[in-house]
Amino acid sequence: MFSKLKFLLNYTHQYRWWYTGGIIFLILTVWVSVTIPEFIQKSVDLIGTGPDEGRTEFYHNVLLIFALALVLILVRTFSRILIFFPARLIEKQLKGEMFKKLASFGKDYYDQNPTGNIISRVNNDINGVRMITGFGILQIGNVLLSLSVTPYKMWKMSPALTLYVIVPMLIVFIAVRIGMAIMVKNTRLRMDILQRLSGKTISFLSGNSVIKNYNIYSYAEEEVQKENLSLFDKTMNIAWIRSFILPLLGNLGQILKIVVLFAGGMFVINGEFTIGELTEYIAYSALLAQPVMGLGWLLTVLQQGFVGISSLQTIMNRNGVDDERKLLPVHEKEQLFKDGIHVKNLSYTYHNGERPELKDISFSIEPGQVIGLTGKVGSGKTTLINCLNGYLRPEKGMVYFGEKDAAFLRGEDIRSLVRTVTQEVFLFSDTIENNIFLGAEKFSVKADFEDVVYKSAFADELTRMPMKEKTLVGEKGIMLSGGQKQRISLARALYTPCDLLILDDVFSAVDTETERFLIQHVIKNHAAKSVLVVSNRISVLEKTDFTIVLEDGRLAAKGNHRDLLKQSKFYSDILNLQQEGHKKTKG
Numbered sequence: 001m002f003s004k005l006k007f008l009l010n011y012t013h014q015y016r017w018w019y020t021g022g023i024i025f026l027i028l029t030v031w032v033s034v035t036i037p038e039f040i041q042k043s044v045d046l047i048g049t050g051p052d053e054g055r056t057e058f059y060h061n062v063l064l065i066f067a068l069a070l071v072l073i074l075v076r077t078f079s080r081i082l083i084f085f086p087a088r089l090i091e092k093q094l095k096g097e098m099f100k101k102l103a104s105f106g107k108d109y110y111d112q113n114p115t116g117n118i119i120s121r122v123n124n125d126i127n128g129v130r131m132i133t134g135f136g137i138l139q140i141g142n143v144l145l146s147l148s149v150t151p152y153k154m155w156k157m158s159p160a161l162t163l164y165v166i167v168p169m170l171i172v173f174i175a176v177r178i179g180m181a182i183m184v185k186n187t188r189l190r191m192d193i194l195q196r197l198s199g200k201t202i203s204f205l206s207g208n209s210v211i212k213n214y215n216i217y218s219y220a221e222e223e224v225q226k227e228n229l230s231l232f233d234k235t236m237n238i239a240w241i242r243s244f245i246l247p248l249l250g251n252l253g254q255i256l257k258i259v260v261l262f263a264g265g266m267f268v269i270n271g272e273f274t275i276g277e278l279t280e281y282i283a284y285s286a287l288l289a290q291p292v293m294g295l296g297w298l299l300t301v302l303q304q305g306f307v308g309i310s311s312l313q314t315i316m317n318r319n320g321v322d323d324e325r326k327l328l329p330v331h332e333k334e335q336l337f338k339d340g341i342h343v344k345n346l347s348y349t350y351h352n353g354e355r356p357e358l359k360d361i362s363f364s365i366e367p368g369q370v371i372g373l374t375g376k377v378g379s380g381k382t383t384l385i386n387c388l389n390g391y392l393r394p395e396k397g398m399v400y401f402g403e404k405d406a407a408f409l410r411g412e413d414i415r416s417l418v419r420t421v422t423q424e425v426f427l428f429s430d431t432i433e434n435n436i437f438l439g440a441e442k443f444s445v446k447a448d449f450e451d452v453v454y455k456s457a458f459a460d461e462l463t464r465m466p467m468k469e470k471t472l473v474g475e476k477g478i479m480l481s482g483g484q485k486q487r488i489s490l491a492r493a494l495y496t497p498c499d500l501l502i503l504d505d506v507f508s509a510v511d512t513e514t515e516r517f518l519i520q521h522v523i524k525n526h527a528a529k530s531v532l533v534v535s536n537r538i539s540v541l542e543k544t545d546f547t548i549v550l551e552d553g554r555l556a557a558k559g560n561h562r563d564l565l566k567q568s569k570f571y572s573d574i575l576n577l578q579q580e581g582h583k584k585t586k587g
C-alpha cells in the first residue's frame with residue numbers, strides 16, 4: 001500500500017499547485033452549496049409574513065440565491081478543471097514512460113506476453129491511475145468536505161431528525177457499492193472477451209487465404225460468433241445496470257427527502273420547526289445524498305486504481321535489457337567495427353528453451369568481407385544473426401566487436417553498426433517513401449533515394465505504380481507482394497550507412513534475374529563495410545569470401561565455395577539439387 005501511495009505522490013507532487021487551487025475552489029463550492037439553503041429558509045419564512053412585510057428583503061434574498069447559484073457554477077467548474085487537467089497530464093506522462101519501458105524489454109518479455117494483452121492492460125491500468133488522480137481526488141475532497149459541513153449544519157438544526165436521515169443514507173451507500181461491484185465485474189469480463197474477439201478477428205483476417213484454401217468458413221464464423229455472443233451477454237448485463245439500477249440508485253436520494261418531509265413535517269406541526277427551516281433541512285439532505293453516492297463510486301475507483309498501479313509497478317520495476325549498460329562515447333562507437341566482429345565459442349539457449357540452439361560456434365568477420373550463412377530449416381541461422389545484431393544477448397565472452405565484449409554494449413550502439421533485413425518484413429501503414437526513410441532522421445549521412453531504390457531492384461516496379469513513391473502500402477504492406485515488401489525493406493537498410501549489413505533470406509522471394517541484379521549491387525558493390533548473407537542459394541553463396549554451414553546449431557563447415565564442396569555434404573547436396581532444378585526448367 002505504501003509503495004502505491006508513493007507511486008501516486010510521485011506523479012501528483014509535480015502538479016501540487018493545480019491540486020491546491022482545485023481544493024480551494026472545492027471548499028468554495030461546498031461553502032456556497034451549504035449557504036444557499038440558509039437564504040432559501042429565510043425567503044420561505046418571509047413568504048409566510050404576508051404580502052407587504054419583508055417584500056424588499058424577499059427580492060433581495062432571491063437575487064442573492066441567484067448570484068450564489070452563478071458563483072456555484074463557476075467555482076465548481078474551476079475545481080473540476082484544476083483537478084482533472086493534471087490527471088490528464090499524468091496519463092500522458094505515464095503513457096510515454098510505459099512505452100519507453102516496454103520498448104526496453106527483450107524478446108523474452110514479448111514471448112511471454114501477447115502484444116494485444118499488454119496494450120489493453122496498460123491502457124486500463126493507466127486509466128485507473130487517471131481516475132484516482134482526477135475523479136478520485138475530487139471525490140475525496142468533496143466527500144470529506146460535504147460529509148463534515150452538511151451533517152454539522154443539519155445536526156445544529158435538529159440532532160433527532162439527523163439520526164432519521166442516517167438509515168436511508170446507509171442503504172444508499174450499500175446499494176451503490178453492490179451496483180458498482182457488479183458493473184466492474186461485468187466490465188472486466190467484457191474487456192477479456194473483447195480482447196479474445198479482436199485477437200481471433202485479426203488472426204482470421206490475416207489468415208484469410210488459408211481459410212479460403214481449406215474452406216473452413218463455418219469454423220471461423222463459429223469461433224468468432226462464440227465470442228460475439230458472450231460479448232453481447234456481458235454488454236447487456238452492463239446495459240441493465242446502467243439503464244435501471246444506476247438511475248434507481250441515483251433516485252434513492254429522494255428517499256432522504258421523503259423521510260425528512262415526513263419526520264420534519266411532524267416537527268413543523270409540533271411547532272419545533274418553521275416551514276422555512278424544513279425547506280432548508282430538505283435542501284441539506286439533498287446535498288448529503290450526492291457525497292454518499294460519491295463515496296460508493298470513490299471506493300470502486302480507488303479499488304480499481306490500486307489494482308492498476310500494482311500492475312503498472314510490475315512493468316516499471318522490471319529491468320530493461322540495457323539498463324545496466326552505458327552508451328559508448330561517439331568516437332568509440334565510430335571505431336567499434338574497426339577490427340571486425342569475433343565470435344568465440346558462442347552457445348545460446350532461449351529463455352524458454354531446454355537445450356542450446358547454438359553450440360560452441362567460433363568465427364570472425366573482418367571489415368570488407370562478405371560472409372555467407374547456410375543450413376537446414378531450424379539449424380540456428382536466425383538465432384546466430386540475432387546474437388550479432390544485439391536482439392538476443394549471449395553471455396559475456398562470446399561475441400566481441402574488436403576488443404569490446406558485446407555483452408557490455410547497449411543494443412542501440414550495436415544496432416548503429418549492424419543493420420538487419422529480416423526474413424519477416426514489417427512495413428508501416430504509410431507511403432513507400434516514408435517506409436524507406438524510417439528512422440533516418442538521426443543520421444547525418446544518407447544515401448540517394450533513387451539510388452537505393454535502384455540497387456534494391458525496385459525502381460521499375462516503382463515507376464509502374466500510379467502514385468510512385470507516394471503509394472500507400474496498406475496495413476503491414478498488405479497492398480504489396482512478398483518480394484516487393486522485401487525489396488522496400490532492403491532499400492530502407494541501404495538508405496543509411498552501417499558497418500555490417502545482414503540479409504536474412506532476402507533472396508528467397510525473388511526470381512533469378514533479380515537475384516543476379518541484387519548480388520551485383522548489394523553484395524559485390526556494397527556500401528557497408530561487410531555483408532553477412534543468409535541464403536540457401538548457391539548462386540549467392542559462391543560470391544562470398546567464405547560461408548558458414550550450420551547443422552543443428554553447430555558450425556559444421558566453413559570455407560569458400562570450393563572448400564565447401566569438399567567439406568560439406570549439405571552444401572554439395574543443395575548445389576546438386578539446384579543444378580537439377582535448373583536443368584529441368586531449361587529442358
Ligand SMILES: Nc1ncnc2c1ncn2[C@@H]1O[C@H](COP(=O)(O)OP(=O)(O)OP(=O)(O)O)[C@@H](O)[C@H]1O
Pocket residue numbers: 111350351352353357375376377378379380381382383384423
Ligand atoms: N523465441 C524462441 N524461443 C524458443 N526457441 C526458439 C525461438 N526462436 C527459435 N527457436 C528455436 O531455435 C531453433 C533455431 O531456430 P532459427 O530460427 O534460428 O532457425 P533457422 O535456421 O533460422 O530456421 P529457418 O531456416 O526456418 O529460418 C529452432 O529449433 C527453433 O525452434
